[in-house]
Amino acid sequence: MPLLINRQPAANDSWTLVNEETLSSTGGDIIVPLALLEANADSLQDRKGRVAVQINGDDNIDALLENPNQYELIAIDFPVFRDGRGFSLARLLKRAGFEGQIRATGDVAHDRLTFMERCGFNAFEISEERYSDESLAVFTEVSVRYQGAADDPRPVYHR
Amino acid sequence: MYQYNEVDQKLVDERVEQYRDQTRRYLAGELPEDEFLALRLMNGLYVQRHAPMLRVAIPYGLMNSAQLRKLAHVARKYDRGYGHFTTRTNLQLNWPKLEEVPDILAELAEVQLHAIQTSGNCIRNTTTDHLAGVNVDEIEDPRPYCEIIRQWSTLHPEFAFLPRKFKIAVTGGPQDRAASQVHDIGLHIVRNEAGDVGFEVLVGGGLGRTPVIGKQIREFLPKEDLLSFLEAIIRVYNLNGRRDNKYKARIKILVQAMGIDKFRELVEAEWAEIRDSELKLPETEISRVQNFFKPFEYDSNAADDAVDTLLAENNDFRVWYERNTVAHKVSGYRVVVVSLKPYLKPAGDMTSEQMEAVADLAESYSFGEIRGTHNQNLVLADVKKSDLLAVWQVLADNNLARPNIGTLADMTVCPGGDFCALANAKTLSVADRINEKFEDLDYLYDLGDIKLNFSGCINACAHHHVGNIGLLGVDKKGEDWYQITLGGRDDEQAALGKVLGKAVSAEEVPNVLEKVLNVYVEHRNEGESFIDTFQRIGLATFKENVNATAH
Known part of the structure; x- marks a missing residue:
């Protein structure tokens, strides 16, 4: 699946998103949904390869916000594009001091990338049929912004 | 501006x-x-x-x-x-x-207009009092804060996919001409005991399928905290509002389900995190925006009695003056309401020629500005009294001077089933029936101020729940029927209308309204308005009388 990191197509991504069935059989670096990760916390500790977490709007992320930098990557899932909770989740992670990669997964495409980036996302997993090289140009479509966000907290009158 | x-x-x-x-x-x-x-x-x-x-x-x-x-x-x-x-x-x-x-x-x-966020599940156009800046009761002009909210909310990256649409209204004083209590957020400019100006904040009001009056979430919000508090409310809503059912997705449902106290707790906790951030509004920014809304340079020689003779001489002009103009805070000036409720035309509709005529009038007589009202009329807010006759003549020539503002004929009506894909029933033809029935202006004047709001479906675009008389189109087996509610109001004493009885057919609507009005006329005290009479005698009296005469 095409992946953009910092506005560039990323090759050689080492991360694999797992689910309940593929968790034990997948080697290397894995992204584990929060509920699955909590249920398998012990066995994951002995694992080779890095572990990242995936969250969505239904998860309670209070504990994660206490210590987000235990992960170098946190994925936020968009089950459908209309589910805008992920935008706020990213902002909460940034506010909690998270410094790693925030990756948008799920129903992610072109016309939402700029808003996502402004909220703190820097990686975007886009399905094959929705990806085109034009997606790279989307970040500069609207070059001015009124309000502050995770990218730049200053409103227009402080810039 | x-x-x-x-x-x-x-x-x-x-x-x-x-x-x-x-x-x-x-x-x-x-x-x-x-x-x-x-x-x-x-x-x-x-x-x-x-x-x-x-x-x-x-x-x-x-x-x-x-x-x-x-x-x-x-x-x-x-x-x-x-x-x-x-x-x-x-x-x-x-x-x-x-x-x-x-x-x-x-x-x-090209002329600084756009259609950004006029629909969708995002923060919509912020509305305010159509008499902002020209009414005497105002504590402060609310429009600079509307502009500040406009800028902050425009392309807000976090709030473009909210659970549902989100509407904010701002009022500048104790009188509410913006229906703020039935908005997702209502902001009232108030002065606290220390004499500081800030906002009372209401949350969770709304109409539609589940009409609710907004609840106070904060008694006094300092101006500088406006944006951080709004952001806190909307973030809590974005994270917690229901997304499984679009009819239960508005913030009013969240506030009801959670209770205002719990909701307030979440908002306060979020606010504490962001209150002292870049969201704090500096005084310099507030005054920069306020400078765009400074009072005009009014003519200090404008005579307050400039039209007195004309009013005595010209009855049509006097009637229009009394009904379609409003007091202005500056002596010698008057606020003109341009009636978009001509006889047997769709409420709120305006032809290009009419728009141009009003644009010209504004340029010649009202500092080049025009305002819209939430009752689908336009306003020329700053007309010198000595210019009123000229303004009236042009408006009359363009069918924009029907002297019906505030009367039953000043109906607020959505486009209904003739245009809207959501509507359950037609509205325009029934509005015409009402107009035909109550054509006599003297009768309308005798009835006094009555707000009639008419929506073609439960989405309530025409705010039928808060009309003194509300009409709601419903679909019964493919036929258009109309439910009537009484006693709603959208001002500072906001209330939701109560259902009068079974829905009636399009033909019956004017007759039932006539019975309702007869009950009012029979029971009113000297000078008592429809809504005041309703609140005094209650729904039961109307029900009894309307149903009694039906048999």
Whole structure:
């Protein structure tokens, strides 16, 4: 699946998103949904390869916000594009001091990338049929912004 | 009024090109239907019964002559020569072509207009008092805060996919002419005991399927904290509002389910995190925006008695003056309400020629500005009394001076089943029936102030729940029926109307209204308005009498 990191197509991504069935059989670096990760916390500790977490709007992320930098990557899932909770989740992670990669997964495409980036996302997993090289140009479509966000907290009158 | 700087202009220009590209990709089949739907809605474009409908934003209802002329031009060039003013003080075009919308938006951008966030599940056009800045009761002009909210909410990256639409209204004093208590957030400018000016904040009001009066979440919010508090409310809503059922997705449902105290607790906790951030509004920014709304340089020689002789001589002019003009805080001036409720024409509709006539009047007599009201009329807010006769004559020549403001004939009516794909029933033909029945102006004047609000479906675009008399179109086995409610009001004493009885047919609506009005006339005390009589005698008296005469 095409992946953009910092506005560039990323090759050689080492991360694999797992689910309940593929968790034990997948080697290397894995992204584990929060509920699955909590249920398998012990066995994951002995694992080779890095572990990242995936969250969505239904998860309670209070504990994660206490210590987000235990992960170098946190994925936020968009089950459908209309589910805008992920935008706020990213902002909460940034506010909690998270410094790693925030990756948008799920129903992610072109016309939402700029808003996502402004909220703190820097990686975007886009399905094959929705990806085109034009997606790279989307970040500069609207070059001015009124309000502050995770990218730049200053409103227009402080810039 | 606010004037765009380079940043403002660039934003709307780039937004137009972005939308042009989105439309191109949609027409080329590269953009799925439902994703384009979300994008076009955030640019004001619906697909309606016969054609697309484009809703152009008129931020807090304020526009200048050049903008109104441009709207007239757009309506003529891309549509059928008319537009429709809504209760959110926006302008709807009913017949644009989807592929021409980018061109329309580009033309609008030339005069600092846009259609951004006039629809979709995002923060919509902020509305306010149509008498802002010219009424005596005001603590402060609310419009600068509306503009500050407009800028903060425009393309807000976090709040473009809220659970549901989100509407904010701001009032500047104790009187509420913006229906603020039935908004997702209502902001009231107030003065606290220390004499500081800030906001009382209401949350969780709304109409539609589940009408609710907003609840106070904060008694006093310092001005500087306006944006951080709004952001805290909307973040809590974005994270916690229901997304499984669009009829339960508005913030009012969340506040009801959680209880205002628990909701307040969450908001306060979130607010504590961001209150002392860059969201704090500096005094310099508030005054920068306030400078755009400074009072005009009024003529200090304008005579307060300038029209007294004319009023005595010309009865038609006097009637119009009494009904369609309002006191102005400056001596020698008057506020003119342009009636968009001519006899047997759709409420809120305006032809391009009428728009141009009003644009010219504003330029000649009212400092070049025009306002929309949430009752679908326009306002020329700063007319010298000595100019009133000239203004009246032009308005009358253009069928814009029917002296009916505030009367039963000043109905607020949505386009209904003739245009809207959501509607359950037609509204326009029934509004005509009501107009025909109550044509006699002397009778209307005798009835005094009555707000009649008429929605074609439960989405309540015409605010029927808060009409003194509310009409709601319902569909019964393919036929149009109408439910009548009484006792609603949308002012500072906001209340929801109560159902009078079973829904009635289109033919019966005027007759039942007549019975309702007869009950009022019979029971009113000297000088008592319909709504006051209703509140004194209660629904039961109306029910008894209306049903008794039905048999």
